Amino acid sequence: MTELDLTILAIIARDGPMSAYDVRKVFARSLTSTWSSSTGSIYPSIRRLQKARHVAATTAKGARARKALRVTASGRGAVDAWLLHITAGVAGPTPNPIRTRMYFVGIVAPAKRSAIIRRATESTRAAIAAAEQARADRMAADEGDAVQHLASEGVLFELRARLEWLTWLEAQVRNLPSK
Amino acid sequence: MTELDLTILAIIARDGPMSAYDVRKVFARSLTSTWSSSTGSIYPSIRRLQKARHVAATTAKGARARKALRVTASGRGAVDAWLLHITAGVAGPTPNPIRTRMYFVGIVAPAKRSAIIRRATESTRAAIAAAEQARADRMAADEGDAVQHLASEGVLFELRARLEWLTWLEAQVRNLPSK
DNA sequence: GGCTCCATGTAAGGAGTTACATGATTCA
């Protein structure tokens, strides 16, 4: 049971019964690039879930091979445990390519450091704008339940904190004694 | 050139000349679980870097087969480009297992929702404490340069923002009309 | 009748993980 498996299981528990194609659309709408919503990951994952009896499929009799996926009782138990049982590793700082880069600003000439941080700031601002636009679109389309709207605000909390940090960082780096 | 390759290249550019073992230690000290600091990823990565002529190795003549790794001119160019050329995909919201889970709090009974959010809050607090401890240890050991210290503050900015968001989230979810 | 979307998949490939393997050094 990978994180992707459990996420898909939770999606089916929340929005199901639904087809694999519908699951794919949920990922496609998502802002985060955690997974690519590619068929090559979703179909195998659903196959694993079915094999583990966490998901049951009822194939419609009609010509269209649209399968209705539903979580079983054991699947529901797995989702509940996944939600409530938050392990230590899950809560740590997340992998962040921008932060990774900032660890190395010291290696370039002092004059170039601000340029790097400013580029990071700009692209973070762009990401914030994209997240706000996505929120507006979601509102307009009336997609998702209230909890989902609240949860997705977490993206903005994260990105705004990054922006604050980068602003602070630029000031600090500028004031650094050039050794 | 994966993100891991470039990170290793940047580490060697910043802290080198150094051995593969030293690179491994840098990852082991890192708070983020982005990579596992396993030999199975680092040695192949360094091999790729050498093959691409971004890293050169001088094997010490002594019995101990400690190789001194150094970045070449082209390697240095790659690092500089990586630092300055921040692409759009890099700046988006990061994969966050806690946030992922929060999208699904709506599926459990209203009475249980706060418990989930509180568990997330607790483990985030623990992560903050760990990050602060790590900072104190780093200070005591006088490890890393000034820029590294500043960059690692980004972890605390992120975690504190998550805490704020979770606190806000719990209040919002509690006030949600139980449909 | 042909085009686009719906819907389901498979194939090849790469990267990272865990676990295993090996030998030299240092220190009690």
Next chain:
DNA sequence: TGAATCATGTAACTCCTTACATGGAGCC
């Protein structure tokens, strides 16, 4: 002398990615 640590690697495995493949449904 034996144990821990330094130091370098390989092997098997899993999962995800990109790209390709297939066929029905609706519509103009």
